[in-house]
Amino acid sequence: MDDLKHQVEQIKNQFLHKLDLAQTEVELENVRILFLSREGSIPKLMHILKELSPDDKRHFGPLLNELKKESEQKFEEKKKKLALEALNKAEMKKTNFDVTAYESKMPKGSLHPYTPVIELIEDVFISMGYKVAQGFELEDEFHNFEALNIAKNHPARDMQDTFWIDVNRLMRTHTSTVQIREMESQKLPLAILSYGRTFRNEATDASHDFVFMQVEGLLIDKNVSMGNLFATLKIMLQGIFQRDDLDIRIRPGYFPFVEPGIEVDMACPFCTSGCSVCKKTRWIEMGGAGLVHPNVLKACNIDSTEYSGFAFGFGLTRLVMLKYGINDIRLLNSGKLEFLEQF
Ligand code: PHE
Numbered sequence: 127m128d129d130l131k132h133q134v135e136q137i138k139n140q141f142l143h144k145l146d147l148a149q150t151e152v153e154l155e156n157v158r159i160l161f162l163s164r165e166g167s168i169p170k171l172m173h174i175l176k177e178l179s180p181d182d183k184r185h186f187g188p189l190l191n192e193l194k195k196e197s198e199q200k201f202e203e204k205k206k207k208l209a210l211e212a213l214n215k216a217e218m219k220k221t222n223f224d225v226t227a228y229e230s231k232m233p234k235g236s237l238h239p240y241t242p243v244i245e246l247i248e249d250v251f252i253s254m255g256y257k258v259a260q261g262f263e264l265e266d267e268f269h270n271f272e273a274l275n276i277a278k279n280h281p282a283r284d285m286q287d288t289f290w291i292d293v294n295r296l297m298r299t300h301t302s303t304v305q306i307r308e309m310e311s312q313k314l315p316l317a318i319l320s321y322g323r324t325f326r327n328e329a330t331d332a333s334h335d336f337v338f339m340q341v342e343g344l345l346i347d348k349n350v351s352m353g354n355l356f357a358t359l360k361i362m363l364q365g366i367f368q369r370d371d372l373d374i375r376i377r378p379g380y381f382p383f384v385e386p387g388i389e390v391d392m393a394c395p396f397c398t399s400g401c402s403v404c405k406k407t408r409w410i411e412m413g414g415a416g417l418v419h420p421n422v423l424k425a426c427n428i429d430s431t432e433y434s435g436f437a438f439g440f441g442l443t444r445l446v447m448l449k450y451g452i453n454d455i456r457l458l459n460s461g462k463l464e465f466l467e468q469f
Contacts, residue, residue, distance in 0.1 A: 131186075133171065134193055140161075172194065175187060236466055243446045254361070259320045260304070264297060270288075274425075275382040282382045288325075299325060304318070305344045305383075306422070309422075316344065317346075318343070322340070324340045332456070338443040339441075340440065342437070345358070349434065350434045352388075360373070367395045369395060376415075379416070383416075385420075386417060391411055414439055450469070
């Protein structure tokens with residue numbers, strides 16, 4: 127009978143050892159098959175009980191029963207422990223989620239072509255101490271026209287076909303509205319950059335859209351000159367096209383809110399002797415600029431004998447189209463993925 131006792135001891139130790147080693151569900155299942163299943167060594171040992179004398183049964187019965195009970199209990203404990211560990215591991219994975227390691231089968235996103243150009247312009251102006259200001263797309267007549275020295279029946283209103291919302295409200299036709307809002311509300315001296323959507327009531331084609339972007343700059347200080355304006359425009363264009371040698375050319379231009387007013391052309395960044403982009407002229411029209419008209423300063427309660435300033439308004443849409451060689455303006459707002467994916 128010592129033999130049987132020894133066997134019980136041995137099986138118990140083997141079982142505990144193997145159970146201890148099991149680290150996965152599969153390994154645990156193997157332990158169950160080996161020791162606890164119908165053909166496993168512990169139930170097999172129980173069969174021997176039947177063949178024992180009543181005395182031995184009395185002695186070994188409890189011993190074997192205890193072995194069975196204890197091993198089943200130990201097995202269940204281990205099973206729970208492994209399940210909990212697996213759960214913790216999964217949770218850890220969730221919290222230590224490495225976004226950079228994520229490999230998606232979805233197409234990668236890309237920036238809208240406006241974004242990198244806007245970032246370049248912001249960098250240039252912020253480095254010169256400008257603040258980025260925002261205005262409203264829905265404006266009133268005062269900020270879009272009147273304060274900008276465009277009186278009610280002035281023919282200059284016809285230069286900008288307007289989407290009127292009601293008698294006083296309209297979709298801004300230019301970003302120059304932001305000049306007024308900033309001069310009204312901010313302390314002098316003032317240096318602001320603004321960009322955003324503008325709206326004109328016109329038919330669309332490859333080079334016209336009824337919504338497009340402008341970028342506007344305004345500097346109000348003492349003794350501001352046209353020289354300051356030229357230098358600023360040059361620095362901006364050189365920043366956008368990343369070229370130090372990019373020149374500008376100015377022509378007289380009429381805008382009621384500046385005096386003198388100029389139209390600004392940029393030397394074609396793509397050629398030296400004429401190409402299809404500059405239509406063989408070597409120059410590309412960029413927008414208007416000039417020294418802020420005293421009437422505009424007056425409308426914003428600024429003393430024009432003490433302060434002066436310059437302003438410019440360029441087609442941001444045009445700049446973006448030029449920079450990336452986009453030949454149809456309508457693509458920019460089309461939401462077409464095959465277009466957007468190129469940037
Ligand atoms: N607001 C003018 C336009 O949209 C451009 C401009 C801005 C001209 C500032 C001069 C000064 O046509």
